[in-house]
Amino acid sequence: MLVASWLDPQADIWAHLRAHLMPLLVRHTLLMVVVVGLGVTVLGVGLAWLSACCEYPGRRWLDPLLVLPLAFPTYVLAFIYLGVLDFSGPLQSTWRGWFGSSPWLLEAMSRPGGVLFILTLAFYPYVYLLARASFISGGLAAFEAGRSLGAGPFQTFLRVALPMARPAVVAGLTLALMETLADFGAVSIYGYETFTTAVYRTWFGMFNLTAAVQLASILMLFILVLLLAERYSRDQRPRQADKRPSGHRIRLRGRQAWLATGSQALVVLVAVLVPLVQLLAWAWPNLGQITGGTMPRVIGNTMLLGLVGAVTVLAGGLLMLVATHKVRRRYLVLGELAALGYAIPGTVLAVAIMLAFIRFDQALGTALAGGLLALVLAYLIRFVRVAWGPLDSVAGRIRPEYVEVARSLGVSRWYRLWRVNLPLLWPGLVTAFLLALVEVAKELPATLMLRPFGWETLAVRIYDLTVEGQWQMAALPSLVLVILGAIPVVVLIRRATLVR
Numbered sequence: 001m002l003v004a005s006w007l008d009p010q011a012d013i014w015a016h017l018r019a020h021l022m023p024l025l026v027r028h029t030l031l032m033v034v035v036v037g038l039g040v041t042v043l044g045v046g047l048a049w050l051s052a053c054c055e056y057p058g059r060r061w062l063d064p065l066l067v068l069p070l071a072f073p074t075y076v077l078a079f080i081y082l083g084v085l086d087f088s089g090p091l092q093s094t095w096r097g098w099f100g101s102s103p104w105l106l107e108a109m110s111r112p113g114g115v116l117f118i119l120t121l122a123f124y125p126y127v128y129l130l131a132r133a134s135f136i137s138g139g140l141a142a143f144e145a146g147r148s149l150g151a152g153p154f155q156t157f158l159r160v161a162l163p164m165a166r167p168a169v170v171a172g173l174t175l176a177l178m179e180t181l182a183d184f185g186a187v188s189i190y191g192y193e194t195f196t197t198a199v200y201r202t203w204f205g206m207f208n209l210t211a212a213v214q215l216a217s218i219l220m221l222f223i224l225v226l227l228l229a230e231r232y233s234r235d236q237r238p239r240q241a242d243k244r245p246s247g248h249r250i251r252l253r254g255r256q257a258w259l260a261t262g263s264q265a266l267v268v269l270v271a272v273l274v275p276l277v278q279l280l281a282w283a284w285p286n287l288g289q290i291t292g293g294t295m296p297r298v299i300g301n302t303m304l305l306g307l308v309g310a311v312t313v314l315a316g317g318l319l320m321l322v323a324t325h326k327v328r329r330r331y332l333v334l335g336e337l338a339a340l341g342y343a344i345p346g347t348v349l350a351v352a353i354m355l356a357f358i359r360f361d362q363a364l365g366t367a368l369a370g371g372l373l374a375l376v377l378a379y380l381i382r383f384v385r386v387a388w389g390p391l392d393s394v395a396g397r398i399r400p401e402y403v404e405v406a407r408s409l410g411v412s413r414w415y416r417l418w419r420v421n422l423p424l425l426w427p428g429l430v431t432a433f434l435l436a437l438v439e440v441a442k443e444l445p446a447t448l449m450l451r452p453f454g455w456e457t458l459a460v461r462i463y464d465l466t467v468e469g470q471w472q473m474a475a476l477p478s479l480v481l482v483i484l485g486a487i488p489v490v491v492l493i494r495r496a497t498l499v500r
Helices: 009-020 022-053 057-067 074-085 090-099 104-109 113-149 153-164 168-182 185-190 195-204 208-238 255-289 295-324 328-343 346-364 372-396 401-409 411-442 447-452 457-465 471-496
Strands: none
Touching: 009 022, 009 195, 009 208, 009 411, 022 153, 022 168, 022 195, 074 090, 074 113, 074 471, 090 295, 090 447, 104 113, 104 411, 113 168, 113 185, 113 208, 113 255, 153 168, 153 208, 153 255, 153 447, 168 208, 168 447, 185 195, 195 208, 195 346, 195 447, 208 328, 208 346, 208 471, 255 295, 255 457, 255 471, 295 372, 295 411, 295 457, 346 372, 346 447, 372 411, 372 447, 411 471, 447 457, 457 471
16 A cells, blocks of 8 residues: 555645655654664663673662653653653753753753653663663673683673674664654654654645655655664674573672662653652542543543454464464564564554555445544554564473373364463463553554544543643543553563563
């Protein structure tokens, strides 16, 4: 659908876009990739090295908290910090009262470019988690080997430990940048023009779906470049023997120890505690509305859509598992297709699915466009990778002897599936369902653009209120969504054994 849309050029719209919007979109997109990419890499790798290989006061308490930014949707972090750092917000007002003028840093954070700081805070855990796992598996042993050869600590880290972790860092960076390019809520709240906001405005502002699809296809070029770069990095990585973690952490003392503790505590403060406290402060006067007005209906819509979407995504993940398990070639092909689906931004999916459904309705006389089917299909394409990953991981650890014993007893295939396979897959099923449920609940652009008329979810309610600048009214649905988003993060912390 993206390629076919160029058969209808839309010359008038593109004349306007080329003259007034395209240079700004390209400039903002490239700036976003460079700044956020550099930020998540430095922050994620630095925190991962401290967490995996060093010992300092408070490490066991701070390690799990560094993952909690994943529970905050970017649009929630965006409106919190825009309200806190705004010219009339508490920080700038207090500073002006003390010193007479606002500092340039707070003023810059409240402008459109401040969204780059928000995206860095929201997405650094992708790099942190993968780099931390790589450092634990062999980084400390390599560091000790380099030190034994007389190299200094910093030189050993740069020339030995970091290159070994490069594939993991690049994978985490790719995920973070794909999420950055796909973001719609945070950039909309800050007024930072990107391709995702341009797609939305072209469709709902200029009422031109074809031009919106064409803009979406340009955004997909950036996504494909990222995927190709990640694949090249994966193919170029050196083959290494498996290594066990040394278990002897680098014990930091004195100033180094307190710098490590302070840096992690500062990140937790800025990325978790400040947003959470501000949400509670804004939501506290309105807590009674959670059981009154339209809030129960909005929460019910979110849960219903989340359950339907999560069950559909889980079923798609199971089908992919059956089709790919122990079949290498299909595994690679379907795996790449699933990864591409997760990489497609919600705005791109929305316009492509809507255009396809409109043509389908015109050909068959149906009325599928604008219904829940289009929205659930978008969730399936976008998040099937989220469900397939945990299922495939658990299936790879199941010993084939269990299934062979059941087959030798003469039981049917469906009985084996019900009594043997599914119980063994249960941990992966729970994790996949929770991850899919929360991803569906937090998804904003596809829900906003494909939802049936009058269908409101927590994400849509938050977006509508924040666009109007009603931060305090948006705090209550945001708090509910953050609590929901914390569930899979807690599961991730427990299953990944982040505290060791």
